[in-house]
Amino acid sequence: MTDSRPAFALRPVSVVTAIVVIVLTALSARYGYHRDELYFLTAGDHLAWGYVDQPPLTPLLSRLSTAVFGDTVMGLRVIATLAAAGIVVTMALISRELGGSARAQTLAAVAVAVSGQFLAVGHMVSTATFDLLAWLAIGLFALKLLRTGDGRWWIALGLTLGLAVQNKYLVLLLVAALLVAQLVVGPRTVFRSRWLLAGVAVALVVAGPNLYWQAINDWPQLTVASGISEDDGVENRLMFIPLQLAQLSPVLVPFWIAGFVHLARRPEFRAVAYAYPLLAVLVLAIGGKPYYALPLLLVLVAAGCEPVVRWAEQPVRRGVLAAGLALAAITSAVITLPVLPASALDAITPINKEQAEQVGWPELADAVAAGWAQIPADQRDRAVIFTQNYGEAGAIERFGPSRGLPTLYSGHMSYWDWAAPPDSATGPVLLVQYPEAERALERHFTDCRVVGTVSNAAGIANGEEGAPIALCAGPIKPWSALWPELRRFY
Structure with a gap:
């Protein structure tokens, strides 16, 4: 089968990635540890196959990062910066997988780099940092499976899913949404591959130790999740739509709308488009936090970059696009990165309280x-x-x-x-x-x-x-x- 995809835009994507790494590194120690990071550091000193509120991967990575790069705020956050670099590259790869040109791939890298949620989780170590990378990788491998029909991609999906479960259980919502959408809108031929069971087996082997830990400890994660839903469920549901628009950046709304339409019009990929509304329903049903659905929304953003590039062929439209991305970069940085004096954070806290928690x-x-x-x-x-x-x-x-x-x-x-x-x-x-x-x-x-x-x-x-x-x-x-x-x- 001839590969008709454009070449990977290595140079421009590398430049965007390098800028992200430089900015995050320069700002990594400006305030201090986040409360969750302090917890991860202690959990890393008590390594286990599980904790009552999370799987073991983020504490393990925190311990490795401080062991290699120094037991400081900056040393801890190197691992988050590396994950952020991986997110930028994966966004470009998703665009390429969908036939995106070099300009579309570069735009996908820039779009995620200026998004608020990306900068927020890329700046510091959190389970959401590695969760975002895992969701995008699953999205990429799912698209490869759908494009090629090669069942061996089930192995990559199973491995990534297993690792993602070792970091945060929310990835199961993504899998549920993708599987249901695929069953409903097709094509269903991907489920006939003998590699599917092999992928499931790989996922269970990789995730198994933590699932066993949860089982023998009476599934404390369910108690934690229930508490979150009881305490914040109503507010989370009310704020779901506004925060879907705001937490990435309002500038990116046309991107993900274009991406949804672009995928929905292609029979081989339309299940990925419809997985997003299914995921939104799942998050609303459990009273989960609005950001739970954002990683799949970024897949739609990547899918929308080729249509946006075609729209911006005229000079005036290119100027509008550039201005919009610049505005998104500035507003996202002010809200999520430590660029303001600490004394000014009260103005940001209503939008992003995590800044003040550092x-x-x-x-x-x-x-x-x-x-x-x-x-x-x-x-x-x-x-x-x-x-x-x-x-x-x-x-x-x-x-x-x-x-x-x-x-x-x-x-x-x-x-x-x-x-x-x-x-x-x-x-x-x-x-x-x-x-x-x-x-x-x-x-x-x-x-x-x-x-x-x-x-x-x-x-x-x-x-x-x-x-x-x-x-x-x-x-x-x-x-x-x-x-x-x-x-x-x-």
Whole structure:
């Protein structure tokens, strides 16, 4: 079978990729760790086949990145930057797979590079970072399977799916949407290949250890997902459509509309187009966050680049396109990258609260150290620091030793599994609470009084600003009896 696809636009795509890498590297350490990154670093020190709220791949990659590139913010984020580079290249490859010219491939690389969601997850380590790369790779291999009819692409799909499950379970929604769309609109001949079962087997072998871990631990991920849906499900559903338009960039809306039409008109690829509305329905049904559907939307963006290139053949239209992409780059960078002074982040928080979550962790450790200093020296050997969430715990683990703080404990997510205070730790107990929790944690302890509050130097209203630090006489019962009550999955 003759390959009629255009040659890969190696030089221009490489230039776009290099610019992305340079920008992300230059800005990687401007603020500080995100709360999730602090958690990943600790999880990486407790390597396992699973955690209550996530599979093991992101903690493992975090540990590898800091081991190779240095135990710093910049060293940690090298792995995210490399994933971002892979995302840019994969977008160009998707465009090429659909017959996109060199200009269309370059445009696909530029389009993802200026999108808000890409810059947000490419700037820092998150499960969404590697999830985006995996979804795009699955989209690419699915298109190859549909274009060529070569069943051996099921092996690549199975391998990628297995690795994606080791990072984030949301990829199962993508697979469900693609399979249902393929069954409904065809062509169904791809399901007749003997390689399909081989692909399924590869996926199960690669993902199996984590699925086994979840099974023997009573599927805690389902509890976490249920909590997210209960807490935020209504808001997520209301904001789904607005954020689908905004989180990539409004400038890219014509791209993905053109991409949907382009794929829907081609019988061999139309299932990929219809998979997106099916995925949207699935996300809405479970009350998932709107960004869950964005990776497949980027596949539509890549598909739309050839029609957009043809539309922009006239000089005036090329100017409009260039201006639109420049506007998208500026707005996306301001919203998602650390280009503003930290003190200005209150203006960004309503749109992207993750920016502010990278500020103030050393100050939190300072406030905890000040509270710890109020415990008499002769009582510290039986005293405990207990935090309400994993961000606080991760910050104290990262910045506490240099401030003389001991091992801390938390009941949040996998921290509950990693260590519990001994019953001999009868108190005092220093509680690091969450501002919005109304000090509910104190009911588990006696004689609590607030001895400090968390305040960041930038003065921004992030999730920890104003967090009360309370000093309590001790737990209301031995830690071994109290510990089950302190577990929090969300």
